[in-house]
Amino acid sequence: MSQTVDRALSILPLLAEGPASLAEVATRLDVHKSTALRLLRTLHEHGMVYRQDDQRYRLGSRLFALAQEALENLDVRGIAHPHLLALNEKTGHTVHLAVYEDGEVIYIDKVDSRYPVRMYSRIGRPVAITVAAVAKLLLADLPESERRVLAENLQYPRYTAKSVTDAAAFLDELTRARELGWASDLGGHEESINCVAAPIRGADGRVTAACSISAPNVVVTAEELLKLRPLILRTAEAISREMSGRPTPTPTAADEEEEETV
The missing domain is CATH 3.30.450.40 (GAF domain)
Structure with a gap:
């Protein structure tokens, strides 16, 4: 698995624990904030994460929709x-x-x-x-x-x-x-x-x-x-x-x- 994909996927279980700030995500992944931001923006574009008004990130509705669809099928x-x-x-x-x-x-x-x-x-x-x-x-x-x-x-x-x-x-x-x-x-x-x-x-x-x-x-x-x-x-x-x-x-x-x- 590529390092970028691995890091992006690692964000999802992290946010499953609850909303997290950019700094918290970067710390947990052990990467620079700019790298964490790039990964979060990509996931956000695909609806996998959502940025709240308080600037923290949580899991996005698209992820839940995919999970439900997978279970139903x-x-x-x-x-x-x-x-x-x-x-x-x-x-x-x-x-x-x-x-x-x-x-x-x-x-x-x-x-x-x-x-x-x-x-x-x-x-x-x-x-x-x-x-x-x-x-x-x-x-x-x-x-x-x-x-x-x-x-x-x-x-x-x-x-x-x-x-x-x-x-x-x-x-x-x-x-x-x-x-x-x-x-x-x-x-x-x-x-x-x-x-x-x-x-x-x-x-x-x-x-x-x-x-x-x-x-x-x-x-x-x-x-x-x-x-x-x-x-x-x-x-x-x-x-x-x-x-x-x-x-x-x-x-x-x-x-x-x-x-x-x-």
């Missing part, structure tokens, strides 16, 4: 799909990706299991919102007041003996999912199907999607499926990092050993 399905394929390859189980839209939790991607037994879920169809593991994670991230209103207005079908049947129990489930950072559905929708899910977070730290692995009892028990929780959590974290543009950490020996045992 992130394709979570496109980013997540290779990770979902890898998870399916490691486990052999059905993998789902879901989002919360207009009061419903919708599957937006699915990778089928390798065994003959197939799940009836479909891309584009809403999930059983009161029992699905992905739904618990997506709704748990809503503000408390919004969670309560939503819970009180839901219907609670008794799919199985393990289904959640009222708002209070459902809110307890959401609190548990929020505290644990993962969720499960162990026979709550279909007695023979178990599922464990993990949240996918955007650059702002909010849950934007959730991914899960599901399997029938005839293939693995609920206890065996729950042992795969580290894999689904790492998958969700990898997708979250890519969504946020964060670097991927180097796998530890423990991670590699754990994956070899799956």
Whole structure:
């Protein structure tokens, strides 16, 4: 990277801390005031910084507009799909990706299991919102007041003996999912199907999607499926990092050993 570009980019995180004067910018960059002024003027011309009436500089509106546009154009399905394929390859189980839209939790991607037994879920169809593991994670991230209103207005079908049947129990489930950072559905929708899910977070730290692995009892028990929780959590974290543009950490020996045992 050229020195000029490097210095110009260094101004942005500096101003993210708050408005700064020309002298403060020059000091932080360890450059002459004339150099700092040239860089600030260039950024100002492109709307990246703004000079206030008190002559201090702050981040410009164009920078925020670009950031918002970039976030809106992130394709979570496109980013997540290779990770979902890898998870399916490691486990052999059905993998789902879901989002919360207009009061419903919708599957937006699915990778089928390798065994003959197939799940009836479909891309584009809403999930059983009161029992699905992905739904618990997506709704748990809503503000408390919004969670309560939503819970009180839901219907609670008794799919199985393990289904959640009222708002209070459902809110307890959401609190548990929020505290644990993962969720499960162990026979709550279909007695023979178990599922464990993990949240996918955007650059702002909010849950934007959730991914899960599901399997029938005839293939693995609920206890065996729950042992795969580290894999689904790492998958969700990898997708979250890519969504946020964060670097991927180097796998530890423990991670590699754990994956070899799956």
